[in-house]
Amino acid sequence: VQLLESGGGLVRPGGSLRLSCAASRFPFSSYAMSWVRQAPGKGLEWVSTIGGDGDTTYYANSVKGRFTISRDNSQNTLNLQMNSLRAEDTAVYYCALCSVTSPYYFDYWGQGTLVTVSS
């Protein structure tokens, strides 16, 4: 399993950013995928999960209405569109492969991409 995140960077409050995760070495469309973040010096926080077919999505209350998870099964890519960003969204964002079935756990993780929201 290989998961490679990209798209992190510095963005101003209220701005937008799109994260991507390139997946390989497993049947991507057969698995749900998730984003999990970790603010500097803090614990893990689940952000969002999308089913293998892309039809089912879940969001943390803290990002609902601002973030959108999506996937392109033809390109083996997971995305996270982040709008109306706030300082508290500053974190390392990890892409994670979910277990085969729900209730989900996170079987493999990427190395993460850092998002910094600051003026």
Place this chain on the structure above:
Amino acid sequence: SYVLTQPPPVSVAPGHTAKITCGGNNIGGNSVHWYQQRPGQAPVLVVYDDTYRPSGIPERFSGSNSGNTAILTISRVEAGDEADYYCQVWDSTSDHPGVFGGGTKLTVL
């Protein structure tokens, strides 16, 4: 949303046993999963579905779950076990289903 509570930092001498707890209301009715995160690294799954170990995880790592407490037990602790440990559940009844505990720092003396 469901809340998972983990204790403050735990310290243990090499060769001894560490127990890290994860508390939640009737957590025994959920499947609990555990992750190890060494400094500067991504998390790694060490126990899933309460008691199962992924391939490559030493038998020294074991889990249990009953009532209001799940426990990760690390036997014969080694220096390389020093890390943060997080419990996690997926609450299918919630609109915020993914939940992590706050994490517990394990220090090997």
